[in-house]
Amino acid sequence: MPSGSRDLKPYLANRQKRIDRALDGFLPKEKTRPSTIHKAMRYSLFAGGKRLRPILCLAAAEACGGSVREALPFACAMECIHTYSLVHDDLPSMDNDDFRRGRPTCHKVFGDGIAVLTGDALLTVAFEILSRAKPTTRYDVATLLREISVAAGSRKLIAGQVADLEAEGKRSDRATLRYIHENKTAAILTTSARLGAMSANADEKRLSAITKFGRALGLAFQVIDDILDVTQTTEKLGKSAGKDVAAQKATYPAIIGLNKSRAEAKRLTRNAHSALVIFGEKADPLHELANYLLEREY
Amino acid sequence: MPSGSRDLKPYLANRQKRIDRALDGFLPKEKTRPSTIHKAMRYSLFAGGKRLRPILCLAAAEACGGSVREALPFACAMECIHTYSLVHDDLPSMDNDDFRRGRPTCHKVFGDGIAVLTGDALLTVAFEILSRAKPTTRYDVATLLREISVAAGSRKLIAGQVADLEAEGKRSDRATLRYIHENKTAAILTTSARLGAMSANADEKRLSAITKFGRALGLAFQVIDDILDVTQTTEKLGKSAGKDVAAQKATYPAIIGLNKSRAEAKRLTRNAHSALVIFGEKADPLHELANYLLEREY
Numbered sequence: 317m318p319s320g321s322r323d324l325k326p327y328l329a330n331r332q333k334r335i336d337r338a339l340d341g342f343l344p345k346e347k348t349r350p351s352t353i354h355k356a357m358r359y360s361l362f363a364g365g366k367r368l369r370p371i372l373c374l375a376a377a378e379a380c381g382g383s384v385r386e387a388l389p390f391a392c393a394m395e396c397i398h399t400y401s402l403v404h405d406d407l408p409s410m411d412n413d414d415f416r417r418g419r420p421t422c423h424k425v426f427g428d429g430i431a432v433l434t435g436d437a438l439l440t441v442a443f444e445i446l447s448r449a450k451p452t453t454r455y456d457v458a459t460l461l462r463e464i465s466v467a468a469g470s471r472k473l474i475a476g477q478v479a480d481l482e483a484e485g486k487r488s489d490r491a492t493l494r495y496i497h498e499n500k501t502a503a504i505l506t507t508s509a510r511l512g513a514m515s516a517n518a519d520e521k522r523l524s525a526i527t528k529f530g531r532a533l534g535l536a537f538q539v540i541d542d543i544l545d546v547t548q549t550t551e552k553l554g555k556s557a558g559k560d561v562a563a564q565k566a567t568y569p570a571i572i573g574l575n576k577s578r579a580e581a582k583r584l585t586r587n588a589h590s591a592l593v594i595f596g597e598k599a600d601p602l603h604e605l606a607n608y609l610l611e612r613e614y
Numbered sequence: 615m616p617s618g619s620r621d622l623k624p625y626l627a628n629r630q631k632r633i634d635r636a637l638d639g640f641l642p643k644e645k646t647r648p649s650t651i652h653k654a655m656r657y658s659l660f661a662g663g664k665r666l667r668p669i670l671c672l673a674a675a676e677a678c679g680g681s682v683r684e685a686l687p688f689a690c691a692m693e694c695i696h697t698y699s700l701v702h703d704d705l706p707s708m709d710n711d712d713f714r715r716g717r718p719t720c721h722k723v724f725g726d727g728i729a730v731l732t733g734d735a736l737l738t739v740a741f742e743i744l745s746r747a748k749p750t751t752r753y754d755v756a757t758l759l760r761e762i763s764v765a766a767g768s769r770k771l772i773a774g775q776v777a778d779l780e781a782e783g784k785r786s787d788r789a790t791l792r793y794i795h796e797n798k799t800a801a802i803l804t805t806s807a808r809l810g811a812m813s814a815n816a817d818e819k820r821l822s823a824i825t826k827f828g829r830a831l832g833l834a835f836q837v838i839d840d841i842l843d844v845t846q847t848t849e850k851l852g853k854s855a856g857k858d859v860a861a862q863k864a865t866y867p868a869i870i871g872l873n874k875s876r877a878e879a880k881r882l883t884r885n886a887h888s889a890l891v892i893f894g895e896k897a898d899p900l901h902e903l904a905n906y907l908l909e910r911e912y
């Protein structure tokens with residue numbers, strides 16, 4: 317397991333730049349009629365996000381011997397889906413969040429109606445981007461389409477959102493919490509990594525290893541997010557801190573405490589590293605990403 | 615041009631039944647976890663809709679020598695997209711409608727948050743259904759995916775919704791109104807018909823004829839809808855009548871008056887019929903559908 321000592325920042329900055337450039341090319345220009353929706357889409361998409369999901373997609377492609385260029389459409393599609401889910405999640409009828417990534421949320425700037433449509437448009441454009449991606453011999457467009465639509469659908473991403481809404485104000489058990497994390501967070505992270513592998517035409521063994529990695533990383537990521545909500549300030553998070561507690565959200569610290577939550581995040585991160593053994597050095601960026609996410613905590 | 619005298623009801627009933635059965639097969643069962651979302655999806659999807667878009671898709675397939683069976687996944691995908699757009703359109707932050715198809719709207723029954731997610735899930739499942747459809751030699755999955763995602767995206771369906779929202783309370787001109795109708799209504803009707811033709815592997819000439827038909831029919835349909843909002847009761851419409859006037863919506867009767875609107879609907883319906891000449895008798899159901907829609911008015 318690499319030490320994670322290498323400075324990941326230049327790597328991340330490079331990837332963010334390539335992803336941003338590709339997203340800019342895939343999205344309609346701001347002036348495209350009706351400009352309101354295209355402004356709003358870009359406002360939410362270019363809000364200084366970490367680009368974790370698309371970076372994961374690109375790094376998985378490279379671990380499987382593929383190229384950044386071929387993986388980029390998949391990476392961009394997943395970032396659009398992630399951003400759509402945030403825009404809708406922030407709505408007053410959902411989490412009712414006024415800040416995201418340090419800026420007012422979409423509905424605070426454009427109004428609730430346009431924010432609903434902005435989420436809709438970002439979800440839809442993800443599929444338009446997919447229609448421009450190159451399939452491989454093992455993974456045809458239908459397979460790639462099924463991968464994304466199932467991960468973003470009512471039994472995964474949306475299932476997690478629903479369970480999260482329904483858990484509010486109740487005392488949740490650990491199984492419910494795991495269900496929420498697996499669906500609300502890990503499914504999209506896992507699929508981002510899987511699509512990268514698929515863009516590289518990965519064989520079954522490699523795809524399965526990337527899947528295990530993505531799931532462990534996704535779960536670790538959400539545990540850490542829960543911890544940060546308790547331990548960090550709003551300013552540092554760029555979104556309202558302490559919201560989970562205020563909303564009596566189901567979180568790891570609330571159920572098993574802060575120390576056990578930290579141990580769980582470490583355990584999951586170890587699992588993520590272990591899944592990568594077969595890739596050797598090619599998986600270095602994936603190892604480093606896993607460490608980077610874990611270390612956000614401190 | 616057929617007289618439209620044949621009773622279309624048994625034909626429509628048969629198609630509705632086949633579409634409903636296929637939709638039932640494509641959608642997760644109500645009990646699937648989390649059941650709230652699957653109940654809500656089915657509540658909105660099986661609410662006694664006319665199934666106009668999927669019926670149009672199937673009839674276009676048959677006009678082009680294709681089969682109902684091969685066209686069904688496309689028909690179902692378009693009905694899911696149509697229903698998603700209604701669920702979001704009815705939200706308090708959009709049109710704020712309490713009734714739809716004679717029943718309380720999704721958010722009135724399940725709450726605003728779940729209604730947002732229900733629309734999201736219906737949009738997403740449309741793409742999952744598409745991933746199970748059979749491509750043809752002329753139209754591969756990528757082409758079909760682009761067709762749907764562009765029609766449902768920010769330059770078509772969502773563009774129409776945005777322009778509609780922005781036109782409220784303003785005095786719109788006829789060009790703006792046409793823009794709204796073309797995007798909010800005609801784009802999805804046109805694509806429904808086009809997908810039917812594509813499922814039948816239609817050549818360029820036939821696809822172009824179906825496209826002209828779909829566009830004219832779509833525009834006629836929306837003019838008639840505007841007229842019905844003025845002339846019919848809430849009970850008869852199954853949704854709140856007079857809402858357009860109350861919300862100072864851009865409508866044909868408001869801009870050019872009721873008589874000229876009726877003449878426009880007839881003119882557009884004539885154009886729809888003309889586009890079908892090359893199909894001969896095979897297009898009889900399409901002719902009859904066009905007449906049926908026009909005659910709703912009286």
